[in-house]
Amino acid sequence: MTYDELKTAIGNWLNRTDLTSHYDTFIDNAEAEFNRNIRHRDMIKRSDATADAQYLTLPTDWLEAVNVKIKTGTYRPLFQVSIETGDVFRNAQDNISGAPSYFSVVDGTLELIPTPSTSSTLELVYYSKIPALSDSNTSNWLSTSHPDIYLYGCLKHASVFLMEDERVPLFEVSYLKALADLEEANEKAKYSDGSLIKRVRTYGHKARTKTYYASNT
Numbered sequence: 001m002t003y004d005e006l007k008t009a010i011g012n013w014l015n016r017t018d019l020t021s022h023y024d025t026f027i028d029n030a031e032a033e034f035n036r037n038i039r040h041r042d043m044i045k046r047s048d049a050t051a052d053a054q055y056l057t058l059p060t061d062w063l064e065a066v067n068v069k070i071k072t073g074t075y076r077p078l079f080q081v082s083i084e085t086g087d088v089f090r091n092a093q094d095n096i097s098g099a100p101s102y103f104s105v106v107d108g109t110l111e112l113i114p115t116p117s118t119s120s121t122l123e124l125v126y127y128s129k130i131p132a133l134s135d136s137n138t139s140n141w142l143s144t145s146h147p148d149i150y151l152y153g154c155l156k157h158a159s160v161f162l163m164e165d166e167r168v169p170l171f172e173v174s175y176l177k178a179l180a181d182l183e184e185a186n187e188k189a190k191y192s193d194g195s196l197i198k199r200v201r202t203y204g205h206k207a208r209t210k211t212y213y214a215s216n217t
Contacts, residue, residue, distance in 0.1 A: 022161065034130050038179070042142075058124075065080055065127075066127060068103055068123070078101060081113070149179060
């Protein structure tokens with residue numbers, strides 16, 4: 001579903017022709033809710049950054065960390081901690097710079113703990129915001145693959161705006177069902193690259209069969 005198709009569908013479902021100036025607000029509100037509620041494989045991005053200071057500016061579409069690791073020198077992952085835990089660590093180490101082992105997310109930045117003593121390259125793997133629909137960006141992965149989520153999300157916010165209390169729960173239920181279907185499909189996809197291997201225990205009493213996931217490669 002494209003941006004224009006979505007606006008047409010909103011008007012058709014509401015059976016109203018006097019709300020066109022509000023369509024973008026309905027879409028914006030729905031997209032804000034999507035970014036709070038959805039974590040999907042199609043939202044995962046990878047980006048490199050130079051770690052040469054205590055704070056690094058995060059990508060503008062950053063939502064949540066998946067994995068952060070140092071790629072140069074001693075290859076290793078960094079572990080996320082709370083701001084308070086990071087401060088405790090710094091205090092315990094007399095705030096000495098060194099090779100980062102931890103990170104915190106602080107006001108749109110990534111705080112490296114301890115502060116890097118030398119420059120290195122970080123790989124950031126993160127959940128990114130769903131690209132907003134507009135005249136210049138007419139579709140995204142969610143509107144293309146799951147248009148019902150977009151439509152029901154917009155209709156819910158439109159019904160709130162119209163104070164149609166009897167319709168809000170109807171669209172809310174449809175919206176939540178579509179989200180649940182999306183999450184279920186995402187979980188199934190995590191195992192799509194693997195195959196089942198049977199492992200049989202032959203010692204002891206009656207043999208048991210255990211099933212594990214393993215890579216095809």
